[in-house]
Amino acid sequence: MLLPTPFHPKTSLLNENNEWRNWSGFMVAGTYEPTHEREYYAIRNAAALIDVSPLYKYDLLGQDAERLVNKIVTRNVKKCDLGQIMYSPWCDENGHMIDDGTIWRLAENHFRITAADPNLRWFEDCGFGLDCLVADVSNELAALALQGPNSRPILREVTTGIELENIGYYRLASTTIAGIPLTITRTGFTGDLGFELWFSPEYAERMWDVLMEVGYRYGLLPAGMVALDIARIEAGLLLIEVDYISSTRALIDSRKSTPFDAGLAWTVALDKGSFVGRKALRAEAARGNRWALVGLEIDWPVLESLFAVQDLPPLVAGRASREAVPVYNENGRQIGQATSRTFSPILKKYIALATVESEFAQEGFPLSIEVTVEFTRQQCPARVISIPFYDPVHKRK
């Protein structure tokens, strides 16, 4: 049985479709309206409220908190200032990714890690012998993502005593909204300007009401997972179990990915000292990674012509697809797979995140992708382009 999130009394009234997604055993809306389009554009053009409570959250507290976090993740958290947040993957001993999430420094000896999967045991085991408590605070924190260019003006109306402009990209602050104490992080999964709000679940319904009441004047809409999935592909953000498989779940080694394979080389601080997977990652850095994550832009006129043969319009617009399809090189040899695909409504391009053999990862490289036209498998040209596909200036402003 799926569990309600703390916002369920509110979201269930708004979910016209009764379309729910299973997110870590919780019910979250797929779409609220019959189609996801307005929700998507709320993210990109106004503001969207997304229930992200099912995320796992861990607090790491103690003298050795920094040591432990630095041992777990690949980034160097010594460089993480108080009030700063870092995105990082973490790996097993072989350098294969277990999960990824955000690392917050709440105090000198207090970190918080958000994660897609349960990680309590892993974090505790990593901390064996260290003076650091690992606490699963997942159910103690309700979480709302307020995303989109109007997210700041909405927050400005409801918060007091803080300058939202001062919360920089990947920074956090503590404040109150309508008397409710909360932490605001300048983070999100949309690649747009946005914030995430973390507070005690007992205030969930009140917080929802306060934000919706003020937000409707700024075009705020509740948005579900379908809209979010399109936005996160445009932002080039990886989804676990879709774009990479956790090494804890992969049945065979070839399904596992290192951060280098997944385009996350920038998160690997090999020189920071010892951390889990360092040896393997150092060897890979020297050897070169076999796989690379790339963005693909599928050639739309050709795609259109493939469908036109069947007298059909290109039947791809709509929701993002998480079904992996083969990617080929110019000689027709399969050199990887596209793991997430979507038509980008804002870019008017059909885009994909793909994992390909690293020699084919250069920008502009001509590849092709499998498309199914009227039950027939075809290949359609696609070009390697840089990710994020969509990266608005206001995201960091």
Added chain:
Amino acid sequence: MGDRQNNYDVIVIGGGHNGLVNAAYLARAGKKVIVLEQRHLIGGASVTEEIYPGFNYTVMSYVVSLLRPEIIRDLDLPKHGLRILPLESTLTPLPNGDFLYRDSDHYRTFRDIARFSPRDAEAYEEYSQAMFFMAKAVKYLLGIIPPDPATFQPRDLGGLLGLARHLLGLNERDRYMLAKLMTMSSADFVEQWFESEPLKATLAASGIIGTYLGVRSPGTAYVLLHHYMGEIDGQFRAWGFAKGGTGGIANAIGNAARAFGAEIHTSARVSQVIVNKGQATGVTLEGGDEIDADVIVSSLDPKRTFLELVDKTFLPEDLVNGIRKFSVRGSSAKVNLALDGVPELACQPGFGRHLAGAISISPDLDYLEMAYDDAKYGDFSRRPYIDIIIPSMIDPDMAPPGKHVMSCFVQYAPYQLREGTWDKKRDALGDIVIDTLAQYFPNIKDLILHRQVVTPLDTEHLIGLSQGNIFQGELSLSQLFFLRPAAGYAQYRTPIKGYYQCGSGTHPGGGITGAPGRLAALEILRDEK
């Protein structure tokens, strides 16, 4: 075209969306292009202006569907700021307090139509499919230079052959349907499927937009189709609202043109095209300045392009006559409102996404035809057809938080009034529109902070569209394809060498398509070879 310092390869007269598309394509091909726009801002009829502080009006055109996908792609318009937001629903409020609501929720729409007629609900599916095939059939025409059936030139014959092949490629049902669409009235056309009044009237209303014809006038079915030819992201018949209003579209195209190297000058009104020995060599600006170029492209309407900008002695008699008779009767007005809060519908009170779609004052076919009855004899409609959108419900940046702008397309408002002048009757039209709105939005009068009434005369004065016709010439069969704007002159050229036309008065006509601008650019480049 040589490499020159102070003059240009191409001058585009008019910075409306077609002029800008034309300029962008020519600049993209390496030409040194200058666009001359008479107003202080670009866009022509595709313009957004802050007429009342903080409130952005889509002064003229207000929605988009027909903008050609190849233009969006070729000019990389998303990179230059084009955002098309979804406009998913149409609500037809009725005088008795009921309403018909259609949106992207298939079954809900089915149920709502079925409240009026279960037969109509089933027929709606069939109608949608028929229109899909029709749109697909005519989409071909949007991308071709209209071949002239009278010349017997190889290129025209080739074009006709391509057209014949295309039409033969349609199945029998679609060919018959196309013939009907070309000749029927929009009311008769929709009555082939439907029996309930709100649905028939709201669908048929697409057939009168911008024309001086009624829903029962033959030929209006084509105009209906013209509004169905659009596609967004490969989805036919989809309509959208551009972020920032339709001015946002013009700005995106303008940015693209500039990125390709074109110069855009505003407050630069061209008074004359200079012609030497049958060749256009430049233009004279209103202040007397002259600018030289090898190619001059007019995006203005055919009347201005041929009867005002050039000395008629350079033109053959048949063209002058043809253009003089070209029908550009303006028939519509716009009323734009700044509102202090949310306008609430009597039939569906409260705030919700039903306010983020189109709201059509078209309760029944007789209502629409009676609106035309007034116009036939030179009066504006006492009970007008109004196509409403609330742009700020779709793009909150159009008005301050919590406030709204309302765009009302009003028909009919004939350019030629039987009695009086538009300057004297402007407010009376505005009052009629507000009174009509108040029947459906009881709180509207209390919310109005400012209103702008744009009569056909205002459209003519402000934007320069002759007689205020939004399509630069009626979309009647006699004025389409190889007859647009005149027989023998439909391929963007003119009898004056180096002088071209690229406005909505050329094939394939009005609406924010960009197609005339693009096709003209391709012809200009072709002539160079």
